[in-house]
Amino acid sequence: xxxxxxxxxxxxxxxxxxxxxxxxxxxxxxxxxxxxxxxxxxxxxxxxxxxxxxxxxxxxxxxxxxxxxxxxxxxxxxxxxxxxxxxxxxxxxxxxxxxxxxxxxx
Numbered sequence: 001x002x003x004x005x006x007x008x009x010x011x012x013x014x015x016x017x018x019x020x021x022x023x024x025x026x027x028x029x030x031x032x033x034x035x036x037x038x039x040x041x042x043x044x045x046x047x048x049x050x051x052x053x054x055x056x057x058x059x060x061x062x063x064x065x066x067x068x069x070x071x072x073x074x075x076x077x078x079x080x081x082x083x084x085x086x087x088x089x090x091x092x093x094x095x096x097x098x099x100x101x102x103x104x105x106x
Contacts, residue, residue, distance in 0.1 A: 006034045009094055016101040026098075033090055040083040047076045 001007045013026050054069040 001030065001034055003034045003037050005037070005091060006030050009033075009091075009098060012095075012098045012102065016098055017104055018101050022101075026094075029094070033087075033094065036083070036090065037087055040080070040087050043076060043080040043083055047073070047080050050076050 001010055010027070010030055013023060013030075018026065050069065050073040054066070054073045057065040057069045
């Protein structure tokens with residue numbers, strides 16, 4: 001894993017009271033989660049680029065270009081927020097499941 005949040009979750013999971021099969025399933029889920037985080041990061045970068053293009057189009061004053069840029073920016077902004085919410089909820093779910101497994105061993 002490369003994403004710090006995923007690495008932390010994996011470290012917690014390894015110290016939890018999980019069977020080898022449960023650990024393997026969690027590892028797969030963490031891989032998917034990491035891909036989702038990477039996708040969110042990609043959308044954030046694309047949103048920044050779209051924002052720059054929008055500002056440029058506004059400064060040039062090209063009405064059609066401004067309209068297209070606003071549309072693209074709005075779509076990216078919506079998708080980025082949606083993905084951010086999904087990542088946040090998934091992180092909370094994984095954290096609580098791992099935490100419950102750790103407390104079950106006490």
